[in-house]
Amino acid sequence: MAKQLMKGNEAIAEAAIQAGCRHFFGYPITPQNQIPEYMSRRMPQVSGCFLQAESEIAAINMVYGAAGAGARVMTSSSSPGIALKQEGISYIAGARLPAVIVNIVRGGPGLGGIQPAQSDYFQSTRGGGHGDYRTLVLAPASVQEAVELTQEAFDLADIYRIPVIVLGDGMIGQMMEPVEFGKYKKREVPDKEWASTGTEGKRKPNIINSLFIDPDDLEKENIKLMNTYEEIAKNETRAEITNAEDCEILIVAYGTTARIVKNVIKIGEKNGVKIGLIRPITLWPFPSETIAKYASQSSVNSVFSVELSTGQMVDDVKIAVNGVKPVYFYGRTGGVVPLPEEIYENVIKKTGGAK
Amino acid sequence: MTEKIIIAGFGGQGVMSLGQMIAYSGMTEGREVSWLPSYGPEMRGGTANCQVIVSDEPIAAPIISEADTVIAMNLPSLDKFEPRVKKGGNLFINSSLIERKANRDDINVHYIKANETAVELGNSKVAGMVVMGAYIKTTNVVKAETIIESLKKVLGEKKLDLIPINEKAVEEGSRQV
């Protein structure tokens, strides 16, 4: 298929359609509006269902119902809207249902702003709602990757029966880049024997449920979830490594920030400082082992977490590095996006540059 | 080759579309491209801008700290982005709407009578394409034919009658540099 120039938001929506998503429930919020808008145009063309819900809470609960009924289903929102959806996401996790939730992150807290941010890292990687659960979090750094990860999100959700978050930011959502569909190879997914589609009098009722009033039963359920999460961590942890072999400064950054850091690497090259980058593609599970491995190289004098936040992922980087090397943070927040030169200067200031 | 362009102006001056046409044409000619808009309330009548990169290499960040080219369609845009033109870069000023001259002498400044030319051609909406003509003549980033082809995509079947006047606008613009 030929390359098309598409906005990230529209590309994500089209990717979902191509992944077989035929049900979308949404609610307007900037900067993700092109997703529901695209869905409202496209779904009728593929005999699918787009429905604008009365609230984000209703939308995620429609997702819960549709997922329980066995559909490939998606919703999208931006930070304050995702906060509202956390109730439903927790239920979806508890009832072990597959669903895809797109968060095109904007600055917070509160109503915050509408410019790009990465301040929902904690919310996304720590479950977000109440209870003992995780969501698989995919963080694309380009429109093309957003397409492929959105398609894969549906497979991952089906394979592990969990909610999967596609975490972009305003930049990923709004920017246009060339994209090619049809590059993603569909993974094998199990049948949905658990779905509530009517017994037809042939089987016992399927019950979609997250209520386990007996503590022993709930503990068993939570351990089942934990086992699933361990399996995901083993099989699905992913990161992109750039220039990290024998680097002096190791930067960890995800999403669009990682792209800016790629320019920082070039500035380093001009100045004789070897900077490496690890870009987590899965934020949960977090690529701790990869980071630990590269951080422990004797060439590395310090590790940096660079984020569009006041410092969230840096906690995970510290856990990964485990005191072996000093870990620093640099970030801008509230929708401010740092330029490569600014990041470079701050990294050098903190580390004293090359050894 | 990597060309980084910032295009800025009032909402409604078509700066977003200009950027998209350059990105689309770059892609058509086999280059890597990115187009990053400003968005939100500033789109509603305030200043809008987009950052476009066309390159032979994969594009790292889509944001531009130092631009090879800035196109300023109104005064606030000139004030904001003139300092972002890299030394030796190009600055296109819509002199129909901007009275002041450029402050810098280390860049190539082009004054384009975009609105006047467009009105003379009979459609004030093609002011952006006048600047486009000047821009591609100066930088050769993409071919004029490719721009017109991409404009056909943007306009769609129903508005193909607008193509000739846009072609003229590009041609007139190219004469002003």
Next chain:
Amino acid sequence: MATVFKRTEMLVDVPQHYCPGCTHGIAHRLVAESLDELGVGGRSVGVAPVGCAVFAYNYFNCDMHEAAHGRAPAVATGIKRVLPDNIVFTYQGDGDLASIGTAEIVHAAARNENITVIFINNAIYGMTGGQMAPTTLPNQVTTTSPYGRDASHCGMPLKISEMLSTLDGTYYIERAALNTVKNIKNAKKAVKKAFQNQVENKGFSLVELLSTCPTNWGMTPIEALKWVDDNMIPYYPLGVYKDRGEGELK
């Protein structure tokens, strides 16, 4: 010996957790009988609420979803949009439907979602121990209105059937009661009609069932049945509020 009365197929043969004298059991039975009689049990999907009926998913012999508090109409919307040929119903109490879930029920009704809603109004929060509900009557004593519901302080009760029948979207709204044999017979007709409407793709149908809560009302079951007659029915009159099949009523 001839069987003159038996469990309906659409109820699972397990003891229910409801208190003695509670009318939830009757409401369950009416729903189950209706599904049975219409022959749609095998393609039914129910949505249970949060409240006393939270375990309804263990009682109805069909596929079930447990929803978050108040969200059952949104969950049912999701299910129905995926399975338009299945029979989808919610079973919700007054705290669930008329307090935390007002947005969801109003919009499901406004969209004329082709679902059936069974709304249990017993004027109190049962599961959590007898707190004031949006349907608690003026001056009614509950654990959070210990001096009686003071309308000047916390407003008047919501009349859900009246309210929803004003929406253009709704197809069928009826209020019935579960406190006398006669009322129960009428309630059965209403419940069955609400499901029949869905089978015929008519649209949003809701039956409000005035119910008892002897435990939290602090009454014997018999006193509770009488209390419905004396206090609830005068405030919440029974009858058909909307039936687009019959034109506007009341």
